[in-house]
Amino acid sequence: MNDNDLGHEREGAASGSPESSPEEDLAMLGAFVDGELPAGERDALQARLADDPRAAARVAAYRAQKAALQALCEGARLPGEDAAPGDAGAASAAPAVLVLRPRVPWWWRAGLAAAWVAVGAGLAVTATMFVPRLAGLAPELVAGSAPGAASRETPEAFARRADIAYAVYSPEQRHPVEVGAADEAHLVAWLSRRLGKPLSVPSLAEYGYTLVGGRLLPGNTGPAAQFMYENDAGERLTLYVGSSAAERDPVRLLRDGNRRTFYWSTERTGYALSGPQTEPKLREIALDVCGALGGKPGQW
Template sequence: MNNDDHSHGRGHANHADPPADALDARALQALSAFVDAELPPHARTELEAQLAADPEAASRVAAYRAQRNALRALCAVQSGKANDEAAYVVLRARTPWWQRAGLAACWLVVGAGLAATLATVVPPLFQHHDDYGKPAAFAQRADVAYAVYSPEQRHPVEVGADDQAQLVAWLSKRLERPLSVPSLDDYGYTLVGGRLLPGESGPAAQFMYENAAGTRLTLYVTGAKNQTAALRTLREGERRTIYWITDRTGYALSGQLPEGRLHAIAVDVCTALGGKPDQW
């Protein structure tokens, strides 16, 4: 981030993540152990005090936590369970390479034959659960970002809604396009804030909304190759993402609402952002 960037939380000052060489190896190891809860109590207390006075170290800890949450969410998406359970790696004795190669070749032949048979007999198994085929990559990223950050209680956003003007200016500068934050007040949702995210081929932005019951929606924004694309739906478990493209900008509204209600909100958001869903 640049000097306009903000830290995690709602409206607090922020600095960019320090470069890899800004902290020595021992300090990085200590920060990693802190995030993984591997420090003894006295060392953890000392490091917490250090983080309060060291913005660079605090920024590094926030980055480590975001990476950990992203990995957990990706594992949950693959397993169909969006929860906080950690993924475990089981180490086994290595099989000789020539046995692994032979086994892989056998499975490749069997898999190809099985895929061809099932594709003919049961075509729906080979169709992604999107309304119009394979979903856009940015919609999948939006879904994962929602799974990662919507449950977060302490740091759901980088810049809070109380600094909305600077949030929009910062993200507009990073995405190199004018952004605006549509109001969802009519649906009972208020803006929590937003954050910068990595996109498929450049930066992306995520705006988060919340209602009185604590239910959250996120609006993901990023650059797109196509000029325009109509509203489509990506389904992952109980999550839904309605996405579209307007003026080479991809938008994705994600949440865990009944699909009809989320679609109605997406239509209004799309219209407010310059789209023409009634003509698509």
């Protein structure tokens, strides 16, 4: 808004109102913003601003400039200086000093970052030199440093892994297995090769379950296998097979919600049979599977 704009604004004023110059209008608006107008003139100008958008915009601009200047001067005031008259609360405000900090060049920041990267790389190299020595003194401090470190998985952790696999894949309708029972010979040969030991699939036909197929899963010490069975009612059982740290473990039971898992180990191979709690013969099935796979549940 320039000085001529205010002259044009006056053209629409009501007849009989005294004409004023642009300079007088600017002075009046400035006095209004600074709170220097008498009460009557201030109220009249306030009423005018409601119908005069240009004058209102000028007042808003003045107020913004005033606020910026006050903020700058407030930051630059030295201790002991008095606040400007009319500034409410300025006398009690704590004096501040405006500090201008030089910008750090980008090349300085980049060089500092590169230096920290170099320090981190040096620490990593130093750590790798000491890790093997620490592993020799305290193998339990370096997980996975020894070939048999991961084989310390507890039987309960093994059963929990089997239970989770059952919970994930048994509800699946379209893709419950990777290889179906129609290709059982390939399934057994493939999983035996991946686990590095001969596997066999026990028959559960006498309990009304037929083989659906199987899949490869990650285990704690390497690959694991899961074989899935299903009965005419749509209930499913899974046999989970993986490596075990124990030569032989007795058949035990893991309960989790509405699922049950019987687990054991034979010749450093862990087995876990999982199914729903609604299967009344699940323990009997587990003992038969254990015996079919080389275990001797009668000795436990």
